[in-house]
Amino acid sequence: DDVLGYWLTDDGAAKIEIYKENGKYNGKIVWLEEPNENGKPKVDKENPEEELRSRPLMGLNLVSGFEFDDDQWEDGEIYDPKEGKTYACRMRLKRGKLEVRGYIGSPMFGRTVIWTKTSL
Numbered sequence: 001d002d003v004l005g006y007w008l009t010d011d012g013a014a015k016i017e018i019y020k021e022n023g024k025y026n027g028k029i030v031w032l033e034e035p036n037e038n039g040k041p042k043v044d045k046e047n048p049e050e051e052l053r054s055r056p057l058m059g060l061n062l063v064s065g066f067e068f069d070d071d072q073w074e075d076g077e078i079y080d081p082k083e084g085k086t087y088a089c090r091m092r093l094k095r096g097k098l099e100v101r102g103y104i105g106s107p108m109f110g111r112t113v114i115w116t117k118t119s120l
Contacts, residue, residue: 003073003091006030007098007115015118016062025073027063030120046084057081063100066091078102 003025007016015031035041035058042057066076078089087102103110
């Protein structure tokens with residue numbers, strides 16, 4: 001359960017709360033550096049599903065369905081609201097930082113970002 005808690009994204013633009021529900025690890029946006037756009041709360045405007053484009057980013061689940069196995073959390077997904085895309089994902093703790101690797105197909109073909117443990 002070391003992954004539980006609040007994590008600052010690599011760009012410092014958001015804080016994600018990772019929590020456990022029904023034996024799986026999930027994470028939602030609990031803080032945004034810039035929560036508003038044009039005086040209104042930011043929404044999921046890049047979502048490929050038109051009916052979801054008006055949902056607020058605050059409180060949005062970004063990571064879902066992870067299970068812990070050996071030294072990593074795997075078999076989950078991560079949603080990138082900047083691109084409106086969902087990727088397979090695994091997460092691993094290294095020296096107090098969380099390596100979050102999103103990929104398509106194989107982890108070899110992906111991108112890793114580093115999240116830092118923080119408080120709300």
